[in-house]
Amino acid sequence: MKVTVVGAGAVGATVADNIARKELCKELVxxxxKEGVSEGKALDMTQTAAILGFDTKIIGSTNDYSKTAGSDVVVITSGLPRKPGMTREELIGVNANIVRGxxxxxxxxxxxxxxIIISNPMDTMTYLALQATGLPKNRIIGMGGALDSARFKCYLSQALNCSPADLNAIVIGGHGDTTMIPLIRYATWNSVPVTNFLSEEQQKQIIADTMVGGATLTKLIGTSAWYAPGAAGAAMVEAIVRDEKKLIACSVALEGEYGQNDICMGVPVILGKxxxxxxxxxxxxxxxxxxxSKSADAVRNMNDVLKTLA
Known part of the structure; x- marks a missing residue:
């Protein structure tokens, strides 16, 4: 297997670091x-191999796409990150041209x-990639639900004082502060509904915290988060390259599922080879x-902005 990560910023580098450590491929690009950034980070990661015990070959490249030839999976993180007070939607004009190219x-x-699309606004960038490339829909996947679901489990584990590994929980809908839908009715703690243990007020707080999980970090850090997004992206790569048939919430093209058409949104899907x-x-x-349905309307409004771009 060969995997490429496009964009060597904080998110892209974290995706690559997780992939290398887990030895998800023999060659990672x-x-x-930006001149020297990918080469430097690739070398830095390579120097951890003897310490961490992995054997992944990591190659850094400045805008030389020939180095990516023969990649099985490509993770696209390119684009501007969010700044405090900025919504994912505001990024669309700049990032659309980047992702298309x-x-x-x-x-x-x-x-x-x-x-695998991570660039924001993710659902719209996933839709753009699908329209621009003409690829079969199964080969275009947006990362958002995997991250939002991890944040959902984080807040649930804190409220329940339990291990996140003992929780099953999922977030669907658009990858936005007002469009995601944490499905608390389906969340379980070792197969028991979490609603058995949480008051209605606690449930509402967990849902609210999950929905602004990204914005909270942007306000604290001054830019978009990277550790959890990077880990989520790598987890999707792992499910594909290892053919895990794993159920993960991802943004994919819908053709009637959940009552929607001609849109990419977060729904539970099986990821495999x-x-x-x-x-x-x-x-x-x-x-x-x-x-x-309300979330879909909001995502469509963002998608409509694509029609106004040159």
Missing amino acids: LLDI VAENILKHSPDAIL NGWEKVIDYKLNADEQALF
Whole structure:
């Protein structure tokens, strides 16, 4: 297996670091437009191999897409990160051109690659990549639900004073502060519904904290988070390259699922060697379905901005 990460900023470098440590591929390419950044970070990671005991070959490259040739999976993190007070939606004008160009250049050298999109606004960038490349829908996957679900489990574990590893919980909908939907009705602690242990007030607080999880970190750090997004992206790569058939919330093209068409949004999917292989129907109740439809409307409004771009 060969994996490429485009964008050697904090998120991209963290994705690459996790991939290397887990030995998810024999060859890992880290590519960036800034001279020396990807080469330096690749060398830095390589120097940890003797300490951490991995054998992944890491190659850094400044905008030389020929180095990415033959990649099986490509993670796209390129674009501007959020700043305090900035929404993911505000990034669309700049990042759309970046993501389109990256996807086109990648496919010139790796026509069979599966693309994982992390660049924000993620659902819209995933939709853009699908429209711009014409790839089969199973090979375009947006990372958002995996991250939001991890944050959901984090807040649940704190409220329950339990290990996050003992929790199953998922977030669907758009990857935005007002569009994501933490499905607390489906969240379990070792197969027991968490609602058995949490008051209604606690549940509401956990949902609220999850929805602003990214914005909270942006306010604290001064830019977008990277440790959890990087780990989430690497977890998706792992599910694909190891053909794990793992259920992860991802932004994918919907064709009637959850009542939506012509849109990419976060839903539970099975990830394996072919990319996303099928959508899992969680049988939403009326309130949850209404939230999902409202989220879809918001994502479509962002997608409409693409029509105004040159």
